[in-house]
Amino acid sequence: MSIEKKNRLIIISSPSGAGKTTLCKLLIKKMKNINLSISYTSRNKRLNEVEGKDYFFVSEKKFNQLKNKNYFVETAKNFNNFYGSPFNNIKKAEKINHHILFDIDWKGARKIRKNFDKEKIIDFFILPPSKTELKRRLIKRGRDNNNEINLRLSYAIEEMKHFNEYKYVLINENIKKTVNEIKKIIEYNQLIFNQKKILNKSLKKIINT
Numbered sequence: 404m405s406i407e408k409k410n411r412l413i414i415i416s417s418p419s420g421a422g423k424t425t426l427c428k429l430l431i432k433k434m435k436n437i438n439l440s441i442s443y444t445s446r447n448k449r450l451n452e453v454e455g456k457d458y459f460f461v462s463e464k465k466f467n468q469l470k471n472k473n474y475f476v477e478t479a480k481n482f483n484n485f486y487g488s489p490f491n492n493i494k495k496a497e498k499i500n501h502h503i504l505f506d507i508d509w510k511g512a513r514k515i516r517k518n519f520d521k522e523k524i525i526d527f528f529i530l531p532p533s534k535t536e537l538k539r540r541l542i543k544r545g546r547d548n549n550n551e552i553n554l555r556l557s558y559a560i561e562e563m564k565h566f567n568e569y570k571y572v573l574i575n576e577n578i579k580k581t582v583n584e585i586k587k588i589i590e591y592n593q594l595i596f597n598q599k600k601i602l603n604k605s606l607k608k609i610i611n612t
Contacts, residue, residue, distance in 0.1 A: 418559030
């Protein structure tokens with residue numbers, strides 16, 4: 404049975420430090436029919452980040468100009484920085500029949516759910532194995548001082564309260580295993596869609612004969 408592709412909006416959210424950005428990068432490598440939605444941000448570029456690959460870095464003024472023009476499907480403000488996903492990323496993916504992958508927080512995910520049919524969305528919330536492990540990962544990254552780490556942990560606890568808004572919730576103990584789980588779930592959803600489409604054709608044929 405051949406699988407007919409349908410563009411999906413794939414959302415991966417997690418508290419800072421739980422591994423969603425790494426998961427997204429590995430998933431893109433494993434599944435060639437997924438485009439990463441590259442967000443715009445008003446924060447400063449970090450070491451080793453690449454313009455147009457990690458983010459589009461713009462001033463806060465430019466970000467607000469784009470927002471006022473309805474350029475973004477969702478926007479969020481985290482740690483005094485603005486982030487937004489442009490509608491254009493979805494259009495580009497649709498043109499080549501690819502899924503589009505969003506690396507965003509729960510607030511952005513909620514906005515996307517309001518704008519699109521739920522059947523078009525496959526969303527994942529990624530949890531750390533424990534709060535202790537999450538703190539260890541944040542320290543290991545070496546990006547933040549102690550005050551910033553504690554602030555991120557406080558925000559993470561609040562963010563994790565929204566896990567039940569997502570269809571799939573996974574605990575990220577092993578990054579490779581989690582990526583494979585996400586890949587299987589996406590492929591399973593695609594198979595179910597294909598089977599429904601075949602069933603609907605068969606039903607129409609039965610009804611019309």
